[in-house]
Amino acid sequence: MASKAMMPHFKGRPDPLFADALTKVSPQAQAKAKATATDFEAMFLNSMFSQMTTGLRGEGPFGDTPGTGVWRSMLTEEYSKSFARAGGVGISNDVFRTLILQQANRAGQSRENPT
Template structure:
């Protein structure tokens, strides 16, 4: 009885519900450190976009309660929207980071070619 080795499965990234062969071919050309840096930069970019979006959403709101509409309310709200944006980006965001990551990796792979 012979044992047949199972093929090593390589995971192919999915983009819009379909395999992304371009990204799968580019990933081995880019070092893991560069991939980690690109992933971090992409997440930071998405967080920056979300922060801008959340700031616009809350710009017309006035403070209520004991603090009212004071200068401190604006500072507090900006810190709150920054934390919201970081949390949403870390949780997967709205999909901007994955496209930015893909673009960064493809550019780095093409630069090495």
């Protein structure tokens, strides 16, 4: 018994345009687009987390030393990567959808106008 693939949703509604685009883009390109979208969200979150911790002074075992800033920047980078991998705040989903739609559009154009 063959199972029917689920229709992707965009903003709570079925998204046939995205479903069609996914059929035109290879699984390898989809995986690369997903990784790119996740990396983009991680960069955005890193920027947000960095802004949130800018005014904090060192506390705890590191105190207020020159190394605290370096440690904090590495920590916020790892936090942002972890948040993005866990689903983030939803930015990567929209970026992924946009990348796939662009690639499918480009694939459709190259089939219509081979040069």
